[in-house]
Amino acid sequence: MAPLGLVTEFLAKKPQLLIPFETYADVETWVKPVEVIRQAAIALTEDAAMFQAIGYHKTRTEDGEEFLRSLAYYAEVLIQDSLVGFEKRFEVYSHTPTSTTTELTGNRSIGSTLLGARQSFQKLTDFLTNLVEILGWEFHWKIPSAGDMVPTASPYQLLYQMICKKKLHVPSAPTGDQIKRIFLSLQKQAYLALPKLDSGIQKVAPDAACGRPTMIFVAGTFDLSHIVFGANETAWGELTAVSAITRVACDTRLRHYVPVATEAFKALQRKEIEALAELENESGGTSDKEDLVWKARARAIDRMRSDQSTLGGEKEMGIALRPPTWAINQGCYLCQGMMEYQSPKSWNENQRKKYILRFD
Secondary structure, eight states: OOOOOOOOEEEOOOOOOOOOOSSHHHHHTTHHHHHHHHHHHHHHHHHHHHHHHHTTTSSOOHHHHHHHHHHHHIIIIIIHHHHHHHHHHTGGGTTOOOOHHHHHHOOOOHHHHHHHHHHHHHHHHHHHHHHHHTOSSOOOOOOOOTTOEEESSOHHHHHHHHHHHHHHOOSSOOOHHHHHHHHHTTSSGGGGTOOOOOTTSOOOOTTOOOSOBSOEEEEEOTTSSSEEEEEOOBOOTTOHHHHHHHHHHHHHHTGGGHHHHHHHHHHHHHHHHHHHHHHHHHHTTOSOHHHHHHHHHHHHHHHHTTOTTOOOOTTOEEEEEETTTTEEEOOOHHIIIIIOOBOSSOOOHHHHHHHHTTOO
């Protein structure tokens, strides 16, 4: 089917923080969401630094403008408003010293965590101020108000969308093998040939929730004339006031896909149920349940290729990548069944079985 359009903007929303507490022990439970704010500030600084290091700041493009608008919303509203909200709520604890127990266990007090978040946010602000000053075009850095239109995609998604578009650009129609090699060149961040950032740019802690997506998906038509770039929703850990907003952004972005995706999902479910019934009948009830489910799902995926509700097209290729290392993943059961994308990498039956059975 023809590609559907994404909704690229939505009405800006401000985080609505609810921070109840009665005792100091209650206060300490809020360390984790404040740490998410700190990590998110570090992540945005890193994204902005990469944008500059690649040279995207030199020439105006629509993609570059969208990245900066998303960056402004994340930094000035989602992060700053959340940080200020916590600082006001816990002002009395803002200078709480780290206890000996805290030093020994590695845990941090709410006061030290707030201080760390404020310092990381200040570094972000300083970097963004400099970035806007050296832009090669006039850009109005605007702090979005509630109701302003802002991008539905995160800065991280928009940055790596630009990087992948450039990587996937080829001067002439490539062959099937060339397309496979091009897609596989995305599977490790080292293969992207990204510039090394200044030593002063801090990196996000491993596996930390920081407002970035945890899975990236890139797909293209058989001649790479059309590229689709997607991501799952951004990860905010226990900073639920922000994750509620970015969930709305994600749902809005995919609004046009929801009706057709629902139909494809229902069709895949029907085919799995039908295949499972067939296999149970063929086995006479002697086969292992897990093995039957695997075979039923594999059969359902195959049968979806001829179903009118399938969302993919012939010879389209897709690759799922897991930040920050960009390790390659198989497409999930729904991706394989509903989207019909081919993978540039071959997986043996045992690998496919284990991954398909992870869907519940």
